[in-house]
Amino acid sequence: MKILVAIKRVVDFNVRVQVKPDGSGVATDGVKMSINPFDEIAIEEALRIKESGVAKEVIVATIGANNAQQQLRTALAMGADRAILVESNSEIQPLKAATSLLSIVEKEQPGLVIMGKQAIDDDNNQTPQMLATLWKRPQATFVSKLKVNDTTAMATREVDAGLETIEVTLPAVISTDLRLNEPRFVKLPDIMKAKRKPLDIISIDDTVAGFDDKELDVQLFESPMPREKGVMVESVDDLVSMLKEKGLV
């Protein structure tokens, strides 16, 4: 079985983003970029499935500008076999991303598509579900435990009420949650090796022929309203009397 992992290049999770003063976006110039953390977990899971013998090949794909090759190379250094960059010079929205990924899925015929449950930039949490829908295959979202054999996957999902387990017939789309695994660190020799692994570049236009893009317009970026400055108290008695004053206890 092949596994396709879809990743996204995003502002590193340690960076505290700032909204530009003119409200046109967030400042990303010179900011550290990384693989979306949830997608890194997806890569790791695919590699573990391959190492267990269930899958033969791990393909990693991304949609983005040319510099997203850096993130693909990192994925190759982690152990993915080959990479596909779907080049797009403008930001795209989830339905277009899912449509584009579908064309790769149709070509590669993977048994599993694994991707992060959401990207930490736009926090949309849509593309995996949309891909599963367009592909007409099952989805298991927010997965924190996964057992795969040749025909089915048993997935434990982190849901509001606790842990839900479902079984899906393959092929299927899996979206990863944080506790699925801890991604491995990349070793230097692997970075060197990754430079020689295949990385194909295709144009987004070749993957979305006939797609009617119903884009949403982002009109304004704002900083969130800060909370009013609080007070520090010196003792439990002061805390209790303040809570009582506010009628909270």
Next chain:
Amino acid sequence: MSKILILAQHDGNKINQGTAKAITAAQQIENHSIDVIIFADDIDSIANKAAQLAHVNTVHAIKTSNENWKLSAGITGKFAELAEGYSHIFGPSTTFGKDVMPCVAALLGQNQISDVMQVIDANTFKRPIYAGNAIITVNSPHNKIVATIRTASFKTADMQSGSATIENHNIDNPQSDTKFISLQTGNQERPDLQTAAKVISGGRGVGSEENFEIIYELADKIGAATGASRAAVDAGYVPNEMQVGQTGKIIAPDLYMAFGISGAIQHLTGIKDAGTIVAINKDSDAPIFEVSDIGLVGDLFKIVPELMEKL
């Protein structure tokens, strides 16, 4: 006229409050009419409860075979079919809504507006990105809007006073590629974390699963739900459903008390809408104090027992 269809979430017995919060958001759209869609195997009793949701005209009640109503795969086809006649399709921004709604959006050929925190007008909404570090205003110029409604941002509409008409539907070809196996849930006696008025939370500073007992005791003393930081969940002190924050639950209780939580940005995202945030931490530089309304520096193992005595 905006015709709004809202996905009802339930557990078989009770309608989830997230549904009523989505109704509140829908009411903020001018010149609206609101219908609800609900799926269940034992449909009649739960559809009757959905019909009591205030401000709703019609409840589309769809009977599913066995546990298909719990699964996105079991409901999205019929959902999208019935959504054809609507201008707005809303669902709660719970794990259920987040699983289901993008599928419906895809079937309708639309992008979804995720986590709506404010309704500006029928086509314009505000939503958080970058874990709440930025807020964007999103406009849809299209004739169908699919959105999930951030439950912490809207009040719960009345869930008793409604008298909607129930319309029954069936699913002709139930799917079988996705099977529900089990749901493992934790404590059911304490108030629900997502909707509780008071929440007591613990972090890595609590130190162990056993030590969390004092957090539970304090919560029970004041009738609060219990929560935790990601660090406490990852360390195995508490189950995942207690996680508050960006990837856990986003909550807006009147009172949030954080014990031994340093306050990573992802955690703060989950509590920003709380009425009063109280932080107790032994580290006076902990970032949680930047957002707390009342802060107390000290050892939680001394402070909690003292609170037990004095509250």
